[in-house]
Amino acid sequence: MKGRLKEHWAQLTEDDLRRAEGSADRLVGVVQQKTGATRNEIERFLDSLFSGGVRDQASETVQQYSDAAQRVAAEASQYAREQAQRFASQSSDYSAKLVDRARTRPGETLAIAFGLGLAAGAFLFLGRKK
Template sequence: MKLNQQTLEGNWNEIKGKLHERWGELTNDDLQKARGSVDQLVGMIQKKTGEARDKVEQYLGEVTSNGATGVSKVAEAVRSYAGSAAESFGDARGRAGDAMRGGYSQTERMVQQRPIESLAVGFGAGLITGVVLGLVMRSR
C-alpha cells in the first residue's frame, strides 16, 4: 500500500507509536515536525536513522496497511452485528405478530361463545375509560 497524506493523518497516533517502537531515536518533536507530509517524514527518518528510503517507505506501507486491516475488521464486525440485530428484530416482530393474531382469535372465540358477558365487559371498560377521561379533562 502506498502511503499518502490522508492515510498518514488518519492513522497518525498508531503510526507514531509504531515509529517509536522501530526507531527509538525519533523524538516526539521530530515526528510532530513531519506530521503533515509523507516526504518530510520519510526524509526525517532517513536522516535520523540512516535507513534507506525504500525500507522506510516499505515499513510505513506495512504499518498503514495493518491499520487499514484493523479498521476493516472493525467495520466487518459492526456489519455482522447489525445484520444479526436486524435478524433478531425480524424474529421478534414475527413472534409479536403471531401472539397478537393468537390473542385476536382467542378474543373472537370468547365473544362468539359468551356474547352477553363480552358485551358487559366492553360496556364496563368503556364506562371506566369515560369516567377517567372526564376526570382528567375536568382537572385541566
C-alpha cells in the first residue's frame, strides 16, 4: 500500500507514511499537507486502493488454492496409478506361482482344491439349514 501511495503522490516519503501509520485521519492529513490534494480526493483513492487490493488478494488466494488442489489431485492420480500397477504386478506374480505350483505338484494342488471344495460345500449346506 505504501508503494501505491508513493506512486500516486511522488512527494510522499517513508517518514511521512511512518508518521501517519495506524490512523487513516493522520494519513489523510499528511497527504493533504504534502500534496495539497483534497480530503475527498485522498479518501476516494484510499477506498479504491482497499477495494481493489482486497479483491486482488482474494483472487490471488483462490488461484493459489486452485493450483494446490490441482497439484494434490495430480499427485493422488499418480499414486493411484502406481498402486494399481504394483497390484497388477503382484497379482501376475501370484498367478504365475500358482500355475507353476500346479504344474510341479499336481497331486498336492488337486488335494487342496478337493479340500476347499468340501469346505465350501459344507459351508453352503450348513448355511441353508438355518
